[in-house]
Amino acid sequence: MKLDVDVLRYLSKDDFRVLTAVEMGMRNHEIVPSELIDRIACLKHGGTYKVLKNLLKHKLLHHDSSKYDGFRLTYLGYDFLAIKTMVSRGIFTGVGRQIGVGKESDIFEVVKEDGTVLAMKLHRLGRVSFRAVKSKRDYLRHRSSYNWLYLSRLAALKEFAFMKALEEHGFPVPNAVDCNRHCVIMSLVHGYPLVQVKQLQNSDAIFETILGLVVRMAEHGLIHCDFNEFNIMIDDDEKITMIDFPQMVSVSHRNAKMYFDRDVECIFKFFKKRFNLSLQENEDESDDSEVDSDEECRPQFSEIKKVSGFLDKELEASGFTGKDQEDIERFIVEDVEEDSDSGAEGTEDEEYNADSTNESNIKDFDSVCSLKKEEDSTPDCEDRQIEHEAVEE
Numbered sequence: 582m583k584l585d586v587d588v589l590r591y592l593s594k595d596d597f598r599v600l601t602a603v604e605m606g607m608r609n610h611e612i613v614p615s616e617l618i619d620r621i622a623c624l625k626h627g628g629t630y631k632v633l634k635n636l637l638k639h640k641l642l643h644h645d646s647s648k649y650d651g652f653r654l655t656y657l658g659y660d661f662l663a664i665k666t667m668v669s670r671g672i673f674t675g676v677g678r679q680i681g682v683g684k685e686s687d688i689f690e691v692v693k694e695d696g697t698v699l700a701m702k703l704h705r706l707g708r709v710s711f712r713a714v715k716s717k718r719d720y721l722r723h724r725s726s727y728n729w730l731y732l733s734r735l736a737a738l739k740e741f742a743f744m745k746a747l748e749e750h751g752f753p754v755p756n757a758v759d760c761n762r763h764c765v766i767m768s769l770v771h772g773y774p775l776v777q778v779k780q781l782q783n784s785d786a787i788f789e790t791i792l793g794l795v796v797r798m799a800e801h802g803l804i805h806c807d808f809n810e811f812n813i814m815i816d817d818d819e820k821i822t823m824i825d826f827p828q829m830v831s832v833s834h835r836n837a838k839m840y841f842d843r844d845v846e847c848i849f850k851f852f853k854k855r856f857n858l859s860l861q862e863n864e865d866e867s868d869d870s871e872v873d874s875d876e877e878c879r880p881q882f883s884e885i886k887k888v889s890g891f892l893d894k895e896l897e898a899s900g901f902t903g904k905d906q907e908d909i910e911r912f913i914v915e916d917v918e919e920d921s922d923s924g925a926e927g928t929e930d931e932e933y934n935a936d937s938t939n940e941s942n943i944k945d946f947d948s949v950c951s952l953k954k955e956e957d958s959t960p961d962c963e964d965r966q967i968e969h970e971a972v973e974e
């Protein structure tokens with residue numbers, strides 16, 4: 582998806598006011614009636630209509646007149662709202678090239694005032710799993726229409742909360758910087774997804790480290806649920822960083838063992854295939870009797886000793902509640918269950934293709950667009966409040 586942030590520079594306070602009015606209207610409207618937008622935005626002399634036209638021109642809104650005259654946000658419109666908030670908070674001043682396109686996200690470099698480069702992940706729930714979301718409309722009832730807004734926001738909040746908690750407990754994850762709407766800002770990992778690495782100096786040691794992380798997370802009450810070569814980054818010094826947390830579950834989840842085993846299996850499978858992992862050595866150390874299969878080398882879920890149920894406190898501190906977890910599990914986690922039994926995000930080819938088809942959208946970092954920090958002009962609307970009202974109503 583193209584994210585042309587140059588447009589941001591030309592948007593006025595009124596533009597953002599109206600854009601936010603549409604966001605607020607989407608609390609209970611699939612398509613927000615134009616009059617309602619006008620009432621929320623409260624611009625003088627019918628100014629709203631002129632602004633709506635401008636926002637439409639820049640593809641920040643979608644116009645729909647099938648039932649009545651109204652508008653809804655596009656992903657781009659939502660991106661701009663989040664970016665604007667981050668810039669107002671002083672989190673970054675410019676947006677650079679796209680560095681990743683995941684199954685349900687777009688990742689960009691952003692730059693701070695002092696030149697530090699961070700990563701911005703924009704969640705796009707519903708891009709792939711729309712089918713699943715649709716099939717769960719029961720849950721969303723009349724709210725099905727804007728589920729992508731709510732779910733993307735929830736995914737971002739969850740990712741932020743988990744990343745922060747994991748970081749606090751010494752796990753190798755990016756530093757969680759901030760979160761707003763569907764957008765998470767984190768430190769940039771200077772490395773590559775393991776899937777792109779053809780050779781390792783110390784493949785056996787790396788394997789042990791990675792497997793150790795799955796076990797240690799479980800000891801702390803957590804399972805990653807998408808732990809594979811796409812979500813493990815490695816740098817030139819062969820230092821590992823785990824990423825991508827929206828689908829994590831607790832070890833008390835009803836399918837915890839299945840998820841744990843699947844994460845472990847993904848790692849075994851990948852290392853055996855790519856690096857000819859020599860399991861024999863491990864077997865020899867622990868047991869010199871002949872082992873028919875390597876099954877016995879797998880860490881066993883039933884043998885995990887829980888260190889503490891650490892997360893609840895930390896997660897709630899980031900604003901992620903048990904209720905949020907329930908909500909998101911209904912979508913993301915069950916979706917993963919329905920998806921496949923592989924746990925991987927797609928074949929390597931798919932991943933590469935996804936990247937290459939996106940290449941034309943990538944801006945050089947030279948052309949980073951500097952964004953002016955402006956006083957926030959949006960109507961008084963607290964994100965979290967919208968989200969909760971949307972669901973609890």
Ligand code: ADP
Nearest residue numbers: 681683684685686688700755768769770774825
């Ligand atoms: P998804 O949930 O869509 O799979 P990921 O979080 O796995 O998204 O990110 C997709 C890709 O973006 C990763 O494979 C990686 O190449 C890149 N990426 C994600 N986070 C970072 C980061 N903090 N630093 C550098 N690259 C990142």
Ligand code: MG
Nearest residue numbers: 683811812825
């Ligand atoms: Mg991923």
